[in-house]
Amino acid sequence: MLWIPIDRSLDIPLIRQVHQQIRDRILNGQLKSDEKLPSTRELSSELKVSRNVIxxxxxxxxxxxxxxxxxxxxxxxxAGAFLEHHKKEPSFYSSNWIEENKIDENTINFRSGIPxxxxxxxKTWTKLSSAILSDTPPSSFGYDIPEGRPELRKVLSHYLLKTRGVDCHPDxxxxxxxxxxxxxxxSKLLISPEDMVIMEDPxxxxIQTIFKTTGAELYPIPVDENGMKTSLLPLNKNPKFVFVTPSHQFPLGGTLPIQRRIQLIHYSRKTNCYLVEDDYDSEFRYExxxxxxxQGLEPERVLYIGSFSKILSPALRMGYLIxxxxxxxxxxxxxxxxxLHTPSLDQLVLARFxxxxxxxxxxxxxxxxxxxxxxxxINCLKTTFSKKVNIFGDSTGLHLIxxxxxxxxxxGVLEKIELFGVKIYPVEDHAIEKGKHPNQIILGYGHLKNEEIEEGITRLCQAIYNANTRNKSRLN
Incomplete structure (x- = not known):
């Protein structure tokens, strides 16, 4: 007799339980091809379920x-319903965002870029969403055009001209x-395998991964307190584009002065390449x-990228490319x-916002x-570490160095620091050429309250002291 365990406490219907167990036994070979099953009357009696279930x-x-x-x-x-199963490989995840999700809720996380x-x-978003859902015509609930709602593109072009000096038509x-x-x-628009892309370093x-995935060769140009060192741009190369964050270099925080911007434009003209401008964190400038x-200086050579993730929320998944x-x-x-297109209703809410x-x-x-x-x-860092640290890249954005x-x-030091319940991010992780930033870390603060900031810096100090004390004791 075919025995199938039935669990009436589960939310799974009895029909589905019977179906699934017989199906699995056939697939894994426990029930062989041409093997006879009990009659529906016999099996229903054995399992004490309605015959209709069987x-x-x-x-x-x-x-x-x-x-x-x-x-x-x-x-x-x-016949032919047996499926041989191979041994499954153990799951392996290395993505940073997976690791972020694993961070203990009691850990103070100085991750950058989180508002x-x-x-x-x-309240405002809910009010506008409700109005859009009530007022918008039925056509807005259908498929839309890939470039986005004209309402949002129109209002965005006016807003960017006013606030960022961006010169563009909504189209x-x-x-x-x-x-x-x-x-x-x-990357898909401009890069073919083995093309060169010039980038700031770090x-x-x-971003490095996105461009390398397309097959590009990355050519790094060092940055200083004023952003990319444009004097080091190679005249003997033919890049597809130069990628820059001129308003707020990530991660070191410099702002590209007009002289270097002009150098970039002259370089793009000489080499016939584009400039890709990531307008990172530019809205929050404190000094x-x-x-x-x-883009406002050279609209026909600059591709301009912006996002609402830092201004409003990463959950909106709303950005733009000019x-x-x-x-x-x-x-x-x-x-x-x-x-096909970015969600239309969210675009309409953002346009009205x-x-x-x-x-x-x-x-x-x-x-x-x-x-x-x-x-x-900054005050916590100076109070805690005194003259042992230098702070920079703090004039704009949601992080400092x-x-x-x-x-x-x-x-090893980073792992010991995390044991103290604090998560920090080394600049070295973002360097193309390694070994130049071993003593620099990125501290994001936009999402942290003052008490969390204070506790986090206290823990960081304790962790560093503990790590150094253990290292000294081992040497002795």
Whole structure:
């Protein structure tokens, strides 16, 4: 008799339990080809379930090809339903975002680029979302155009001209699912295998990965307190583009001065390459007036990338790519093949959020909060470490750089620091040419309250002291 364990406490229907267990036994070879199964009456009696349960399970298995019914003979296992299973490889994950999800909730995480998620303007967003859902025509619920809603592109072009000096027509804008998709589109648009791309060094490791995946060769140019050292741009190379973060270099924080911007433009003209401008964190500038975009100086050579992840929330997955006119049509096709279009209703809400002035008010509010948190972090670092550290890259954005005079952050040291319940990020992780930034770390503060910042720096100090004390004792 075929014994099938039935568990009536489960939410899984009895029919599904019977079906699944017989199916699995056929697939793994426990029930052999041409083996006869008990009649529906026998099995229902044995399992103490309604005969209809067995009838429906058998019918489903027959429809799927696992069983065959022979008139006057009964029900049999069909031929060819055995599937040999190979031993599964152990799961292996190395992605940074997977590791981030594993961080203990009691750990103070100084990850950069995270805004104050608890201060997202929920009430306003909810009000506008409700209005959009009530007022928008039925056509807005269908498939849309790949470049994005015209309402958002129009309001965005006005906003960027006003705040960033970006010179573009709404038709030059492609709405993307964040800056990451914008960079992926750029790589597909401009790069072929073995093409050269010039990049700042260090630069976000994720961006390096995006461009290398397309087959590009990365040519690093060092950065200093003023961003990319444009005097080191190679005249004997033919790059597809130069990738820069001129308003706020990540991770070191420099702002590219006008002289270097002009050098970049002259270089792009001489080598006939594009400039890809990632306008990273430019909205939150705490010292001096806002810096205009590179795109405003050379619209026909600059591809401009922006995002609302730091301004509002990464969960929105809303960004944009501004293109020279001759690249627009090709990019629209790439966007269509990528995901058809970015969610339309979210675009309409964001368009109204910008048009009615909520975005500028939100940025003004958050700028004060982030500046206060930055100042508090700097004070904690100076109080705790005194003259042992140098702080820079703090004039803009949601992170700063701490350079230790006598401390290197090897993998072992970082692991010991994490044992103390604090997570920090070395600049070296983002370096193309390794070995130049072993004593520098990135501390993000936008998402941390003052008490978390203070506790985190205290733990960091304790962890470094503990690691160094153990190392000295071993040497003795």
């Amino acid at each position: 009838l429906e399970a058998y019918d489903q298995l027959t429809a799927e090809g696992f069983l065959v019914s022979r008139m006057g003979s009964g029900t049999f296992v069909a 104050a998620l608890d201060l997202f303007p929920r 030059q804008i492609v709405i993307t699912s964040g800056a990451t998709q914008a960079m992926t589109l750029v 630069i976000t490791n994720d 001096g007036p806002p810096v205009s975009s590179l 293109l020279p006119l001759h690249l627009i049509e090709k990019c629209r096709k790439l966007k269509w093949f990528s995901d 910008i048009k009615e002035g909520y975005l500028e008010r939100h940025i003004g509010k958050m700028k004060k909060i982030y500046k206060s948190r930055r100042d508090f972090l 701490v350079e230790f005079n006598e401390q290197h952050f090897s993998k």
